[in-house]
Amino acid sequence: MxxxxxxxxxxxxxxxxxxxxxKIPVGFLKYLKGYDHIEHAILKRDGKxxxxxxxxxxxxxxxxxxAEEHDLQLGDMLVFRHEGNMEFEVIIFDSSQCDxxxxxxxxxxxxxxxxxxxxSKNFEFKDAAIHNSVGQSYFICTVKPYCxxxxxxxxxxxxxxxxxxxxxxxxxxxRDEKQRSWDLRLTTYGSQVYIGxxxxxxxxxxxxxxxxxxxxxxxxxGEQPIWKFHDKPNPSIKSLAFPHAEPATHKPFGYSHFVCTVKPYCxxxxxxxxxxxxxxxxxxxxxxxxxxxRDERQRSWSLRLRSFGTGVCIKGGWHEFRDTNCLKEGxxxxxxxxxxGExxxxxxxxxxxxxxxSIIQEVD
Numbered sequence: 001m002x003x004x005x006x007x008x009x010x011x012x013x014x015x016x017x018x019x020x021x022x023k024i025p026v027g028f029l030k031y032l033k034g035y036d037h038i039e040h041a042i043l044k045r046d047g048k049x050x051x052x053x054x055x056x057x058x059x060x061x062x063x064x065x066x067a068e069e070h071d072l073q074l075g076d077m078l079v080f081r082h083e084g085n086m087e088f089e090v091i092i093f094d095s096s097q098c099d100x101x102x103x104x105x106x107x108x109x110x111x112x113x114x115x116x117x118x119x120s121k122n123f124e125f126k127d128a129a130i131h132n133s134v135g136q137s138y139f140i141c142t143v144k145p146y147c148x149x150x151x152x153x154x155x156x157x158x159x160x161x162x163x164x165x166x167x168x169x170x171x172x173x174x175r176d177e178k179q180r181s182w183d184l185r186l187t188t189y190g191s192q193v194y195i196g197x198x199x200x201x202x203x204x205x206x207x208x209x210x211x212x213x214x215x216x217x218x219x220x221x222g223e224q225p226i227w228k229f230h231d232k233p234n235p236s237i238k239s240l241a242f243p244h245a246e247p248a249t250h251k252p253f254g255y256s257h258f259v260c261t262v263k264p265y266c267x268x269x270x271x272x273x274x275x276x277x278x279x280x281x282x283x284x285x286x287x288x289x290x291x292x293x294r295d296e297r298q299r300s301w302s303l304r305l306r307s308f309g310t311g312v313c314i315k316g317g318w319h320e321f322r323d324t325n326c327l328k329e330g331x332x333x334x335x336x337x338x339x340x341g342e343x344x345x346x347x348x349x350x351x352x353x354x355x356x357x358s359i360i361q362e363v364d
Contacts, residue, residue, distance in 0.1 A: 071192070
């Protein structure tokens with residue numbers, strides 16, 4: 001006689017499209033008999049709980065927030081342990097097949113979208129203002145509360161990739177303008193790279209506080225990179241951060257454009273995710289409507305905007321638009337608002353020159 005486990009588990013790999021929803025395996029449903037009337041499941045991890053809507057055997061509303069907060073990546077493996085009453089304890093393994101390590105910090109947005117006024121008149125130092133010359137030689141960041149409480153500083157993904165720091169764990173030497181130096185560590189957690197080690201000592205020595213704007217500039221790369229630290233970046237640095245700025249449609253309310261990099265999911269899943277900040281500012285949250293996209297040759301395409309959980313995507317017609325423009329993984333493209341309304345109109349162009357590199361939206 002087979003004896004069912006007291007707390008049955010199921011294993012779930014994160015496959016393309018996982019950020020919108022995920023399914024309970026059919027074979028696991030036998031352990032959920034009697035719970036058909038429950039419309040929401042509770043996912044638990046590290047003492048926190050997330051409520052997720054259950055539609056048949058699919059986790060829907062609430063799942064996207066869980067996936068985002070835990071920085072789930074394609075290839076991650078999740079173990080769901082049923083605790084009873086549609087409550088599941090979740091264990092996360094990354095692509096190395098090891099339990100995912102997390103730095104405890106408040107999640108921040110990776111990319112940014114800006115109005116023309118912000119980029120050309122009233123530049124503010126954000127988390128990923130990156131100069132792009134040969135590689136990317138510096139980044140400017142705003143000190144967040146987690147930088148003080150957790151003994152680390154998150155490095156922008158774009159900067160880390162450009163300087164060969166992804167998945168790297170090594171020593172880091174930081175020197176300041178007074179020629180003082182500190183030995184710190186670069187550490188990778190999941191897909192993110194952080195300055196750790198003696199960060200607390202470095203922070204205290206430079207009296208770094210929440211809200212400060214600080215800059216790190218590459219002196220040398222290698223087995224032990226050397227960076228220069230500036231605690232008061234010169235506002236004139238904006239001319240370097242945006243070396244090829246061109247006029248764009250200015251919208252006094254909302255954000256006029258966003259820049260994105262074509263990711264593998266854009267090719268396999270027939271959609272393009274829109275930055276939430278842009279979607280929210282332009283009234284696109286929970287909106288389902290037609291979208292007209294025009295290019296610089298005055299060609300036009302009819303597509304659809306669709307909402308998935310808290311996200312907004314370009315969906316219907318994307319496949320034809322993508323193929324017509326020969327979009328490939330890694331291409332950088334720009335969408336600029338022409339008009340909003342019941343059927344928005346956007347202008348499309350390729351970001352060939354790499355302009356506005358600091359506002360590229362990294363969408364997974």
